[in-house]
Amino acid sequence: MVELRVNGSVYRIDTPVGRTLAEALRLDLGLTGTKVACGEGHCGACTVQLDGVPVLACITLAHTVGDREVTTIEGLREHPLVEAFVEADATQCGFCTPGQIVSAAALLESSPSPDSEAIRHAMAGNLCRCGTYPKIERAIHAVAGREKGG
Amino acid sequence: MARLIRTEKEVEGRYTEQWVVVEEDALEQWPEGPLHTVGRPAPRVDGLARARGEARYTQDLRLPGMLRTAVLRSPHARARVKRIDLGPAREAPGVRGVIGPGDLETLTNEPNYEGQAVAAVAADTIEDARAAVGLIGVEWEVLDPLLDAHVALERESFVAEPRRYERGDVEQGFAEADAVVEAEYRTQSVLHNALETHQTACEWEGDTLVVYTSTQFLWGVRDEVAAEFELPKDKVRVICRFMGGGFGAKGSAGDYTFIAAELARVTGRPVHCRLDRREENVNSGNRNPTIQKLRLGARADGTLTAIAGEYLCLLGWDGWLSPTAGPAQMLYACDNVATVEYGVRLNAPPMDAFRAPGFVEGTFGLECALDELAAKLDLDPLELRRRNHADHDPMDERPFSGKQLMECYRRAEKAWARRDEVRARSEGPWRRGVGIATQLWYGGGGPPSYAWVRLSGDGLITVVTAMQDIGTGTRTAMAQIAAEELGVPLERVTVELGDTAHGPYAVVSGGSSTTPSMGPAVRAAAADVARQIREISAQRFHVEERVLSLSDGRIVSADGGSWPLEEITGLLEDGQILGTGARGPNPAGMRVMTYGIQVAEVAVDVETGEVVVERIYAVHDIGRVINPLGAESQIEGGIIQAIGHSLSEQRLLDPRTGAVLTRTLDAYKLPTIADVPEIVSELIDVPDAHLTNLGSKGLGEPPIIPTAAAIANAIRDATGADVRSLPITRDELLQALREAARRERKLEQVGAPSA
Secondary structure (H helix, E strand, O other), rough: OOOEOOOOOOEEEOOOOOOOOOOOOOEEEOOOOOOOOOOOOOOOOOOEEOOOEEEEEEEEEHHHHHHOOEOOHHHHOHHHHHHHOOOOOOOOOOOHHHHHHHHHHHHHHOOOOOHHHHHHHOOOOOOOOOOOOHHHHHHHHHHHHHHHOO | EEEEEEEEEOOOOEEEEEEEEEEEEOOOOOOOOOOOOOOOOOOOHHHHHHHHOOOOEEEHOOEEEEEEEEEEOOOOOOOEEEEEEEEHHOOOOEEEEEEEEOOOOOOOOOOOOOOOEEEEEEOOOOOHHHHHHHHOOEEEOOOOOOHHHHHHHHHOOEEEEEEEEOOOHHHHHOHHHHEEEEEEEEEEEEOOOOOOEEEEEEEEEEOOOEEEEEEOOOOHHHHHHHHHHHOHHHHHHOOEEEOOOOOOOOOOHHHHHHHHHHHHHOOOOEEEEEOHHHHHHHHOOOOOOEEEEEEEEEEOOEEEEEEEEEEEEEOOOOOOOOOHHHHHHOOOOOOOEEEEEEEEEOOOOOOOOOOOOOOOHHHHHHHOOOOOOHHHHHOOHHHHHHEEEEOOOOOOOEEEEOOOHHHHHHHHHHHOOOHHHHHOEEEEEEEEEEEEEEEEEEOOOOOOOOEEEOOOOOEEEEEEEEOOOOOHHHHHHHHHHHHHHHOOHOOOOOOOOHHHHHHOOOOOOOOHHHHHHHHHHHHHHHHHHHHHHHHHHHHOOOOHHHHHHEEEEEEEEEOOOOOEOHHHHHHHHOOEEEEEEOOOOOOOOHHHHHHEEEEEEEEEEEOOOOEEEEEEEEEEEEEEEOOOOHHHHHHHHHHHHHHHHHOOOOOOOOOOOEHHHHHHHHOOOOOOHHHEEEEEEEEOOOOOOOOOOEEEEEOHHEEEEEEEEHHHHHHHHHHHHOOOOOOHHHHHHHHHHHHHHHHHHHHHHOOOOOO
């Protein structure tokens, strides 16, 4: 048995040793908002936060999470970035979008008004094959600007 | 009245004549320009579902009792299975079904490319399935693979017969030329790498096979699966409500679908078969490499007198010959053109369509050669393109249905005029330059395509059609069209798609055909409902039907007076008003194409060969624009993929074994957010007056077509180096720079006064 703290709730699950956090979230908890696109830590689609730090859930073992708080897209559904991504058209096929938003939320938490350079640096690990990058940058700026303004 | 007619159908340059039944399509096109909803930016109607992680993709399915699959794939590019023992896999823990060569057409004991499927295991967990595949004993006889294009050409190893095209007399054309350029251009194999890998879950419900799959073409998968399992077509139900990208590679069923269906039959359980990323990079299709020998001739005033092209298209073991010579044949008015395309068969993974297949590759060669010609003639490259504008289809003299390319050229002048200023910003080892390239492509769509529209008692509207939304924003565009026709706000419209059992036939999401095929059908279905509302309202409000129209959610009379829509729909309580619509025929005797031009600004470090794309300006003509916001995203997405094609992406094959070396997203370099330049785009937005009740064409593919040539031409402008091969690696660029320097020195020596 392993105990996982996810989006403010505690789950006790019987999951095999060796299962990744991404698979534990998807298969054991049914939290399918976290996507697996490469399964080997190269694309960022599976990004979740551990105590606010973005990590790749597909190369993190469920049993190594310990008592750190896991935040997935399901825990960020009311985050202003979600609305901003939709308004800016920062989602095409949408498969990378949850991971993008989880990464962007961590960025804004640590740096509330990043410039373009900082956004590009922080988001470079989240691939989008559809090419929504200009819109992602716009969405992050929109939320950062809003928070700065008021 | 329904009419039975013959019409021309085109998908990615492949034309077929077919019978279609069309309803009388009496709808006039809407006036030009932005309307209430159509032509105005709309955030995606399914954006929240995707952004919140609520959208269910094929990968997210968990059917009760569902098994997972692993596939044994050939580790050799060409081999024979001498002996295979599936027994140990059958005995392994968690295994519920094992199939091998002979069980399915797609499982082979004579693989002809690396990754070809040989056997498959369904088990309780993916870990069990993988472990069992590892236990399958195979004795291979490894054979020599055919991997060299020129050897294959000599041996006439072709997937398709060579395709020859000729008009006029090219030798005569070259004799009339004042300048001739001749060069070889190469394009690489690139991989689609949609983030959701190819995958399918299958489940038998009685005599019906239910197929959940990540696909661009529900109905195509239905037909293929029905044929494979000898089922009536409608005993196969195909479902895809959300898909994580395709870019051309998800147009057919694929081995994973047949494997899942067969294992579901064998085990009596739902079965999911999903390619992992490494399988995806080997075995899910690719843009085929090309080697293009081009020769262009022109008179001193720039008039093209001859174009000759020989194209080796290295298709791999299977596939088809996409129209690589298309741009040479159609882009410019030139009387003398001769092309030959060879679809070379090699022991390499088969190609598949990739966003404007053929034209991406062919445009790179042609548009680079044209700039080399401009340099030789000392003509402005934009002016050279203008002087050779084709006023009608040069292949068969047909008029173009609507063509705003000259307007694209006019609008591009401003971006093109930045070149002196851009070049002047060169400093130190960083040289800057500007390049252009023109594009044409198909994208007119066609019948058959149908839609149903349902208006409920509460005044809400549902569009139902069994199409896919590949991620281009199809749901939103269809909702906008229905909202416009019915005069209601966009929020009142829902689009239900993605299930062949729950909607009429719809086209493939490919060939830039979705909006121009489905849009007119949706509009016709909405108009059918609107007509019924007017008829009912006329009776209810005692006015003449012809004075009634629908606007702002109200029924409006030209004689004054208006009523909320609910005054009619409310009468019906649970009653509904139902409309149907079909896509009409294409304009007879005309060529329907899309056009555009892009201007690239680059910076090149001549010491290291590093290239930075700093700005791309794009202007495209696709007829009427439905959603300018989604359209801008399509343009940006196409350009960003093209930047990857130009500078970093390349599938590498081991030249000795044929093994794919770039199997991961670490080795295969996709563009990241840090690689994106400033992108400025605009659309002409003039409806194609001859095309359907909308005048809209597709935009999925056009923007990816000219970018690579524009970048290569900008590099030449910046440095004088001729880059003729994609991707433009530092190595290649440094070599091209050395050659350019050598040419320069030679010129100086020739030009020096004799002693």
